[in-house]
Amino acid sequence: MSKVIVIIPAAGLGTRMARGKAGVTSKQFFELNGTPILIHTLRKFVECKQVSEIWVALRKNEMAGFRKHLEQAGIKKEIKLVEGGEHRQDSVANALNAIEASADDIVLVHDAVRPFVSPETITAVIAAVEKHGAAIAGTPAIDTVKQVERTSEGAVITSTILRERVVLAQTPQGFRFGTLKKAFDEAIREGFSGTDEASLIERNGGAVQVVMGSANNIKITTPADLELAEFFMSQEDSRKANLAG
């Protein structure tokens, strides 16, 4: 039986959120309902029965504070920590190097700042990895998609891309451990840097299945996302209250 191991890269600086303001807390530690975003995200995986191991990549100076948040949140499951790297890909690579797993085990990578991932999306990605070997959550493009050339004044359209052929990649992104580790080792050797895990598999012709993600599974990136996040959090709270009572 394959283990399911989760990696949560949480070592970013949140520069797009902080807009250059010095001394601003990393966005993964911003609070929603009095609890850091990272803890909300973590709970989704702690509550998933299929998940056996969770790794979080953090900056060294945030590890002690994170342990306190874990205690306050009453999370009893062991959460393994690894130091993050300069870029997201480096943080995930550090975790992959620390993990002991067999080639067939499943690894899910999920951004610390996507706290609204649903249990259904997590199980759908795991099921698709079991069936196809690699899978990510994604959503269809809603707007018309243009290819552009950057200019000094902004951008000029060069063509319109068929919307039916476009998917917006989310996380979780799931793979067999052996496949992902090999792809990361190759990328590092060849100096390739990608913005997600799937791109490291695609570049060598690997097939990655897409399962339907959800519009709520936003990546909290800019200040405007925080307002939306507060709204989604209130929706989650009323759903829980309805179930409880």
Ligand SMILES: Nc1ccn([C@@H]2O[C@H](COP(=O)(O)OP(=O)(O)OP(=O)(O)O)[C@@H](O)[C@H]2O)c(=O)n1
């Ligand atoms: N060196 C890095 C950079 C990013 N991340 C993580 O990767 C996820 C997605 O990255 P992003 O939203 O870009 O976060 P930041 O890098 O913090 O944001 P920015 O690019 O605005 O600085 C986040 O959970 C972030 O903490 C990481 O673990 N290590």
Ligand SMILES: C[C@](O)(CO)[C@H](O)COP(=O)(O)O
């Ligand atoms: C992995 C990701 O969330 C998929 O959409 C995205 O590529 C991360 O990009 P970022 O620039 O590190 O936020």
